[in-house]
Amino acid sequence: MIIDFHSHILPGIDDGSRDAAMTEKMLAASAAQGVEIMAATPHFYADANTVERFLRKRAEAVEKIRDLAAERGIGVIAGAEVAFFDGISRAADVSKLTLGGSRLLLVEMPFRQWGRREVEETERLLAHGFQVIIAHMERYTGLQSDKGPWRAVLELPVLVQLNAECFLSFSTRGKNLRLLKRGEAHLLGSDCHNVTGRPQDLAEGRAVIAKRLGEERLEEIDRLGERLIRRGGAEIL
Ligand SMILES: [Fe+2]
Structure with a gap:
């Protein structure tokens, strides 16, 4: 089952889809690429x-x-991309922001050098029973002159999501394929915001993964995604 774990298809709520007409186009593009469920x-x-x-x-x-x-045959899971903040692990309301009422929580980490705070808050979220999904892990890499905290987060039992886009550029492809190959990255998303500048590109990214790592790795990713959603009881609309 092809699942897009990260998207901005809901209209008029953030910098993603502008209106229902744009969402319709995003859903059509997603359906054409075989996407069955979109977070x-x-x-x-x-x-x-x-x-x-x-x-x-x-x-x-x-x-x-x-x-x-529904017309496009796409199941939607209502969630959030929760921007990291100090105290995120102590904020009771955060549990209302998980994917479809499961314990899966998509967290956008700070776009700066990470330190002990990022590692500790992530640890505490995990200790509280959240299945933390680190959104687009590849986007923080270049900001870490000290790779220590980034590596420490990666080594926690988190789920790491990568944007399909990182497999489309020669400069970022290799290191992110290595993360997938080593099992240090687990889930894929398009992070699509619209139909032009940041469109649905999951199929393109998946094609690169299939070519470089084999179809089996993709099937593994799909099986894990489905298991997380089913076992976690995420509500699919
Ligand atoms: Fe996003």
């Missing part, structure tokens, strides 16, 4: 929003596209 993960910033307000807006956005997704 809809709008940005959540704790310093600019409350969980209640976010959930209300998300529910409205979901209603606008529920039928469109």
